[in-house]
Amino acid sequence: MSLSRAILIAIVIIIAILATVFLAKIVEIVSNATSPIERVPATLAKKRESGSGDDTTYLITFDVDDDEIVTFTVPEDVYHSVSEGARGTLEHKGTRFISFDTA
Numbered sequence: 001m002s003l004s005r006a007i008l009i010a011i012v013i014i015i016a017i018l019a020t021v022f023l024a025k026i027v028e029i030v031s032n033a034t035s036p037i038e039r040v041p042a043t044l045a046k047k048r049e050s051g052s053g054d055d056t057t058y059l060i061t062f063d064v065d066d067d068e069i070v071t072f073t074v075p076e077d078v079y080h081s082v083s084e085g086a087r088g089t090l091e092h093k094g095t096r097f098i099s100f101d102t103a
Contacts, residue, residue, distance in 0.1 A: 032094035040064050042090035044082055044100065060100070062090050072097035 042062040050057040058079035061071040070090075074097050088102035 028095060032096045035094035037091060037093045037098065039089050039091045042070075042088065042100070044084055044086045044088075045069065047079060047082075047084055049079075060097075062100075064090065 042064045044060060045063045046061040048059050048061075050059060056076070058074050058076055059071055060074050060079065060082070061069060064070055070092075072092065072095070078097075078100070082100060082102065086100075086102050088100055090100050091098040
């Protein structure tokens, strides 16, 4: 196989991977847009950070009705304002976190 053919195959594979990732993100966005806003009782089960510095992602995992576990990416201020074990009302729209009210 010639070098130019190998490069062409590699480019096609990279484009296919990028298209798959792009389509998956579009499906998630559309799904969130069409999902109803849900308000459910939940317990904050786990907090964790991924990355570092300005590239830190804040994740919170909730136990919902003791039989479902859901994880959301949340803003830094929300992450720091809640504690593991807190109980409250989780509000979300599909996979998009809206709020967690412990009052």
